[in-house]
Amino acid sequence: MIDPVTLAVIQAGLQQVCDEMDLTFSRAAFSPVIAEADDRSDGIYAADDGSLIAQGAKGLPVFVGVMQFSTRTILDRIAKGLTAAPEPGDIYIVNDPYLGGTHLMDVRFAMPVWREGRIFCWLSNTGHWPDTGGAVPGGFSASATSAEQEGLRLPPVKLFKKGVLDTEIYQIICSNIRVSEQRIGDVKAQASALLVGEKRLAALLDRYGDATVTEAIAAMRAFAAQQMRALIGLIPPGTWRSTAIVDSDGVVNQPLTIALAVTTTPEGLTFDFAGTSPPCMGPMNSVRATTLSSVYLAMRHIFPDVPISAGAFEPLTVTGIEGTFLDAHYPRPVSGCAAEVSQRIAEAVFAALVQAIPDRVTASPAGTSGNFGLGGHDPEKGRDYVMYQISGGGYGGFTGGDGIANGCSTIGISKAPPVEIMEQTYPVLYRHYALHEGSGGAGQQRGGLGLDYEIELLRGTARASFVMDHGRTGPQGALGGQDGAVNRVEVIRGGTTLIPEHLSKAQDITLTPGDRVRVRTPGGGGYGPPAARDPALVAEDVRLGRYTAKEAARLWPNG
Amino acid sequence: MIRGGVAPVSNEIEVEYAMPIHVPMVDVRTVGAGGGSIARVDAGGMLRVGPESAGSVPGPVCYGRGGTRVTISDANLILGRLPASRFGQAAEAAHLAMADQIGAPLGLSVEAAAEAVVRIANTHMAGAIRMVSISLGADPRDFALFAFGGAGPLHSVALARELNVPKVLIPARPGITNALGCVVADLRHDFVRTLNRPLDTVEMTEVHATLAGQEAIGRRLVSAERIALQGTKAIFSADMQFVGQTHLLRVPLATPSPSRADLQAGFEAAYHARFRVDLPMIRANLVNLNCSVIGVRPAFDLSRLIDPKDRQPKAEPAATRPVWFGQWVDTPVYWRDHLPLDLDLQGPAIIEQMDTTTVIDPGTTVSSDADGNLIVAVSP
Structure with a gap:
């Protein structure tokens, strides 16, 4: 020994x-x-x-x-x-x-x-x-x-x-x-x-x-393994259910559903995804490795003390993914799996377990990486470029306080690339880069605010593509809290505003100089009933401009 | 990390949220382990130390200010490295807490538990030192460890062993190092000018004019200070990268009028030294031109930090007490101010002074230089 x-x-x-x-x-x-x-x-x-x-x-x-x-x-x-x-x-x-x-x-x-x-x-x-x-x-x-x-x-x-x-x-x-x-x-x-x-x-x-x-x-x-089992012991025995929604697969404009039942067993936890949507036409499929990893990372969010090791995963069993979009096979397209579907899987885990161990889990975070790809030719530098912007969003409220504003994605630790570096490297101007006001879901502890940015193309032509999520439904509130604001993408071309058909996903939108793209990322879900929020905190949010007085009056009627 | 006697200045220090502040600052990295770091056995049965800290209030159990969770300081006390006599009743409480919180769950004696806590803390600190040195492309084995702060000399010899650093230098007044720096450090003005253009398109006359301009302003600012100076010097460098990269590498310049070839060669050499990679197919980018103008203060006589009148002709222990080095060893305790400059001591020993306690592990030897720095030779 x-x-x-x-x-x-x-x-x-x-x-x-x-x-x-x-x-x-x-x-x-x-x-x-x-x-x-x-x-x-x-x-x-x-x-x-x-x-x-x-x-x-x-x-x-x-x-x-x-x-x-x-x-x-x-x-x-x-x-x-x-x-x-x-x-x-x-x-x-x-x-x-x-x-x-x-x-x-x-x-x-x-x-x-x-x-x-x-x-x-x-x-x-x-x-x-x-x-x-x-x-x-x-x-x-x-x-x-x-x-x-x-x-x-x-x-x-x-x-x-x-x-x-x-x-x-x-x-x-x-x-x-x-x-x-x-x-x-x-x-x-x-x-x-x-x-x-x-x-x-x-x-x-x-x-x-x-x-x-x-x-x-x-x-x-x-x-x-021993540590993970000891922590799982904190979860009251039983089955805890949740669902999470992916906006669409990018091709067929229909939501995809992740259905999850988490059950405590003598060996650990079983995550059963039976009832989840079948594989989809578009790129929102996940592959087995990514699906399992998403469950692991969600558990590590909940129990961050456990070291990252195969032993920590031993007590976790995943079932019911065969025949669903969480276990896609060749030649199903999968570009959205790592950045987006993984976060919906994690959201399903959070939404199930926040009911069981409310002190250790938050309401749902923004849960999208905000992938925005822009490719084109920069005539000034005489070269082609591919710009790739990711962005943060609001985190869910939790027992100890409001959600963090503009936090990195659930699956990331990524810093958003600095505006200065982006403007140096690519022919774009950031017209603003700010908090997405009013976006945090109402609750006793509200969700954090998302991000609101707008870029303008300065030179050459370019093609914009988006793979984001939570455009249809916001990040879930928990224990009576409300959902956070949805993700919004707007393309402003020659004075007209275009909203992509699939809301959070679009491909090959041609931009010419002066065209703009505005992205507002989701706010986090609220935690606990809004009526229980301290009115002084509501007033402070209004004073700081996070919510307008009107929004606050609607979201927190007794605030 | 200090190379060639020069404290490095970086413009990539991350202050909070991992966001770098691109302003030149002395490159100081701090490790989240201190006397107040809390030790615990986690749910899986593993011993952990920090990052949670008891701070100074409620502080370690041995402070007797209401702290209930054992810390690195408690472990040092239990091992005899800190004098129990100064802690009174609370020393006993520290023993009980260590036995209860660490010893019992791990099946270890109080001493073995305290030793384990110190060893884990040292591993974290050594790991952090290694990260800092390797992130700058250096091998810790080529350095001496400079121990300062109130707690530095308690751990420094063990850390040097862990890191294979052959030598530890303990200045005369480790506990007031920062305050001393404020009083005697040189004046310095740093200038940064961003060009951010491929090297082959840069006008070299602009480079030379920029560096000369920075030096002129710096010299004017330094000479305007009402402080006695021995002289003024200027140091030049360029921050470079390959076109397409975002991280920068600093390239020292011998003169304010380098040729284009000097910049290219200096960059390639610096890049290879850091990453062991050559990329002849990619162009170099000249990002920043830098100049530091330094007003050199007159030398300060370090040997006077300890009053020469207090020094004794021969090292005599003031006392002896048991200290744990894998087992209890009767260890001589010396008073720092009484040690002679021609010191030659064998570990184990404890050296106490007003501002710190130094632990000299068995198997190491201590000498002193003319400035009164203790030099501990750590055999590999």
Whole structure:
């Protein structure tokens, strides 16, 4: 039995390896989505089954469980001879959503760590590339009906062979994606992060010994499972139900429903999605890996103490996703899975469990990444560009207070790219960037406010695409609280205002200089009955201009 | 992290919400672990230390101000690193709390529990130091650890061991380091001018004029101060990146009139040193030109921070007390002000002074330099 001190030290050491990989990746990256928005993640995975050993604290949460599925797929394919067996110095690349992935833009690298001729574990990372080809710049085609329209799909292949970049594979990739000349910088940054991790991990193994570290990894896994079970013990026995609504799939203008029943069992929790809508035509399908990861990340939001490890997921069982849009297969389009559907899944988990453990769960947060892609040609700089804007929204009210304003998405930790960087890099002007006033759902603790921004195209022509959500229904209130305000997109062209048919999703809207796009992101759901709110807080919100006096009088009649 | 005796200045310090403030500031990173950090056993049975803190009110249990949860300071007290005599009744309460909150759930003795708390705290601190050093591209093994603050010297030797830092430097007055800096630091004015253009399109005459202008204004401002100066110097640098990147890398410039080739070569070298990557196919971008003008104050005699009259010819312990280093060891306790400048001590030892307590672990040796800094040699 490993002593508790060595165990904690090794756990911190493995965490450090991941954090250092995260840091190297962001600092060296070219893609602003990686460098500024931290849309990437790095982790350590088991040699035998790819299960998660440790993951960087600054990685994007939606990747929390995903890379263990993609690593497992690589191991399976190697075993079956579908993918070439690894040699020292090899790094695999893969972005296939159906092989344990998310959407095509999330490109994974995986590298085995060798100790005395054997693989000790795998290091893997994911980075959101600004473009991987397909119908629209940035990859978020709101009207794609098959995977081919979404971009280039790579099965696991060796991009680096014995430490050397395979320029033939690299050229195939570059010929199929936009703005390819900078990708070499991101490819080298992504590989460099793994190499830094390998070096730090080797130092840890040299210091404590491979056998001790192996023992510690097993103990960490057992402890994480034990801790998750102890926390699940706080949930009163029973079944807790909820639904969450996706606006539409982008093609057929009908809502998609996620139906969830969370049941306590002696082993842990079962998440049953029976009754959820079938796979859809448009890109709002999810794949199995992303669906499971979304449940895991929702539980980690609720119990943030549990370390990110395969052990923490052991007590969680997901059923009923077969035949639904949460377990789509080739060639269903999936670009919305990582950024949007994942957040509706998390919302369903929050909405179910807030009833059971109201002290630990918030009303629903904005729950959309606000993906806005703009692609075009900048005549002043003489080059093509793909701009990708993500944005925050309001968080749900909770037992301790009002929701946070303009917080990052449920699945993200991303900072919105700074306005200054966007205006320097792309031919756009931000006319305003402000809080979405009046958007927080009423409640005893109100929801946080969303974001309200408007950009103007300054030069050249461009095409705008949106993949957002919560345009039809707002983030859910809880325990008597009201829903937050819906997401709104407006395109102002030559004095006319266009509202996309699918509200939160649209593709290829042509813009010319002077045209504007205004986006208002959702406010968070309210928590508890509005009548119970302290009138002084209502008055303060009015004084600060968060709500007009009229809005406040309507939302809080006794305020 | 100080290299070549120069405190680094960064314009990417994140103040809150991870938002960087692009204004030059001395690059100080703080670790969320201190004497008040609370230790606990979590629901899964793992020992955790921090980030929750008892602060100074209610403070650690041993302060006797109503704190009930054990902290790093309580662990240091239990291990004999802090003098129990100064804490009175509360020292006993700290023992009971440690046994109850950490020892019992983990099946450890009070001493082993306290040792575990200190080791975990050290691991966090060492990890943070490692992150800071590696984020700047440096290996902690090439450095000495400078211990300051009231609690720094309690942990510094153990931290140096953890980080493989070969040497620890403990200044004469660790507890008043910041105040001392206010009194003796050099004057400094920093200038930043943004160009943000590809290097091959920049007019070099504009670069030279900008840097010369920054230096001239800086020298004028420094000379207008009514403070005695030994001299004035100017330091130049450029912030660069590859076209398409957002993070910057600082490239030192030897003169205010570098050639285009100097800038390109300096950037490539700095980039390779940081990321081990060459990208000859991508153009370089010149983002900022920087100049720092420094008014150098006359040297300050550090050896006078401890009154030379108090120094004794030979190191004599003032007392002996048991201190836990894996087991109880009778450890000599010295009074810092009495130590001679030609010091040569073997650990274990405790060195006390008005503003801090220094723990010298077994297997290390302590000497002193002419300025009265203690230098602890940590064998790997």
